[in-house]
Amino acid sequence: MPRAGAAASPPPPQVPGIDVVEARRRLQGERPPYVLDVREPWEYRAGHLPGAVLVPLGELDRRVAEVPRDRPVLAVCHSGVRSWTAAAFLLASGYTDVTNVDGGTAAWIEKGYPTER
Secondary structure, eight states: OOOTTOOOOOOOOOOOEEOHHHHHHHHTSSSOOEEEEOSOHHHHHHOBOTTOEEOOGGGHHHHGGGSOSSSOEEEEOSSSHHHHHHHHHHHHTTOOSEEEETTHHHHHHHTTOOOBO
């Protein structure tokens, strides 16, 4: 409980999540989302979701302007932990349509979905 007169911290944003099956469905839709891959460059080079744009999590705060605000954003990493952090950051920064891909690239590959290198 905050001290009297102390400002309470805002609650962390609620980050919506989807599985890779839903992510793939959205990517095949009429208005595909922007896919933000927040892994490290070596991970990205090993294989990423088609069309994914690399902005490592450690660089996101200074490169946030590169992420479009005019289309849905899917945040992805290896397993969904770093991308959840990225999605929470984007939502706290005023983005309104950001979704975490639960299971990340590992789940995508496990399903046998195509990747790019």
